[in-house]
Amino acid sequence: MKATRQLHDLGQSLWLDNITRSLLDDGTLARYIAEDSITGLTSNPSIFDAAIGGGDAYDAGIHAKTLAGLSGEALFTELALEDLRRAADLFRPVFDATGQVDGWVSMEVSPLLAADSAGSIAAARHIHHQGRRDNLFVKIPGTPEGVPAIEEAIFLGIPINVTLLFSCAQYQAVAEAYLRGIERRLAAGLDPRVGSVASLFISRWDVAANPQLPDALRNQLGIAVGQQTYRAYRELLASKRWHKLAAAGARPQRLLWASTGVKDPSAPDTLYVSALAAPDTIDTIPEKTLHAFADHGQLHGVLADDGGDADAVLAQIAAAGVDLDALALKLQRDGAAAFVKSWQQLLQRIADKASALEKESQLP
Numbered sequence: 001m002k003a004t005r006q007l008h009d010l011g012q013s014l015w016l017d018n019i020t021r022s023l024l025d026d027g028t029l030a031r032y033i034a035e036d037s038i039t040g041l042t043s044n045p046s047i048f049d050a051a052i053g054g055g056d057a058y059d060a061g062i063h064a065k066t067l068a069g070l071s072g073e074a075l076f077t078e079l080a081l082e083d084l085r086r087a088a089d090l091f092r093p094v095f096d097a098t099g100q101v102d103g104w105v106s107m108e109v110s111p112l113l114a115a116d117s118a119g120s121i122a123a124a125r126h127i128h129h130q131g132r133r134d135n136l137f138v139k140i141p142g143t144p145e146g147v148p149a150i151e152e153a154i155f156l157g158i159p160i161n162v163t164l165l166f167s168c169a170q171y172q173a174v175a176e177a178y179l180r181g182i183e184r185r186l187a188a189g190l191d192p193r194v195g196s197v198a199s200l201f202i203s204r205w206d207v208a209a210n211p212q213l214p215d216a217l218r219n220q221l222g223i224a225v226g227q228q229t230y231r232a233y234r235e236l237l238a239s240k241r242w243h244k245l246a247a248a249g250a251r252p253q254r255l256l257w258a259s260t261g262v263k264d265p266s267a268p269d270t271l272y273v274s275a276l277a278a279p280d281t282i283d284t285i286p287e288k289t290l291h292a293f294a295d296h297g298q299l300h301g302v303l304a305d306d307g308g309d310a311d312a313v314l315a316q317i318a319a320a321g322v323d324l325d326a327l328a329l330k331l332q333r334d335g336a337a338a339f340v341k342s343w344q345q346l347l348q349r350i351a352d353k354a355s356a357l358e359k360e361s362q363l364p
Helices: 003-010 021-025 028-036 045-053 059-067 072-097 117-131 146-155 168-187 203-212 221-237 240-247 271-275 287-296 310-319 324-361
Strands: 013-016 038-041 105-108 136-141 160-165 196-201 254-258 281-285
Touching: 003 013, 003 287, 013 028, 013 287, 021 028, 021 072, 028 038, 028 072, 028 287, 038 072, 038 105, 045 072, 045 324, 059 072, 059 324, 072 105, 072 117, 072 136, 072 324, 117 136, 117 146, 136 146, 136 324, 146 160, 146 168, 160 168, 160 324, 168 196, 168 221, 168 240, 168 324, 196 203, 196 221, 203 221, 203 324, 221 254, 221 271, 221 310, 271 287, 281 287, 310 324
Parallel strands: 013 038, 013 281, 105 136, 136 160, 160 196, 196 254, 254 281
Antiparallel strands: none
16 A cells, blocks of 8 residues: 555545646646545745746746736736635535545635734635635634634634644744634624634754754754644644533644655655655645655654653753754744745736737737
């Protein structure tokens, strides 16, 4: 049995960490669904920047939307949602068969809103309305300013993918926001079934910490943080507070592993996927890592509900001089800044393409 199918049967969802128009047009995404147990996907500004800049698949759409008077963020949003609606339709059978637990796609609010709670809420409402798909998550970063926006969006019934989480504490803050949003819905007599996932980034920990760690501790930090956070996730699902909400019909906010592509060439290319196998979770997996895991991936058991040896590993890494709390904050800030940079590059790329296509259309 293929390793990707083994993960699926274990109860972990595999989502593709990519979307391009060519993946949709040439049937590649449909093949991943059929052959590699892919049951959802995620997107972000960096992914769309690479997709739009990687060829001419979007040129006709950019030109048509420019002629229709769209530009900038509005043009990109509609361009991206065209792809995501198509992907959402491919995943709709999974969405229906799993009772809306799986089969999701995700669209990010503008990264420029990472420190703007009110702006994030307004953008989430707009994308949710414009997306026109029940299985579309709106991505809001789990920054301090994002936490109240996440709670309010959940209260409003908008499915949310919380992104840019790096630590157990950051996860717990957004899990609390989700619970509060659901509790407010119940108090208001509203349906508590609002989908959400919380995305914990893994590999960036090791990229940041490896240079100051001894060889024996390299590439262990991201997995240990994942183990620690999985323990908190399991404790939440076992709590009386959650059981009360579940009895009323609420669904868990599922824990999602993000950034699971291996950056260290000396490490196994399936390291994080193998290490983070766990039921009731999601792994968003880059295409390169998907191919590697489908080809030679192996499972070595599942994550322990109690976090396994996470506390011991984290203590050793702290003793080696890594300030874990400070690094978590830095990683979140750096991640938000990187998305802003990609967003600005993306909008400039679209503007440049629109201008070039307009000039071409005027040639005799």
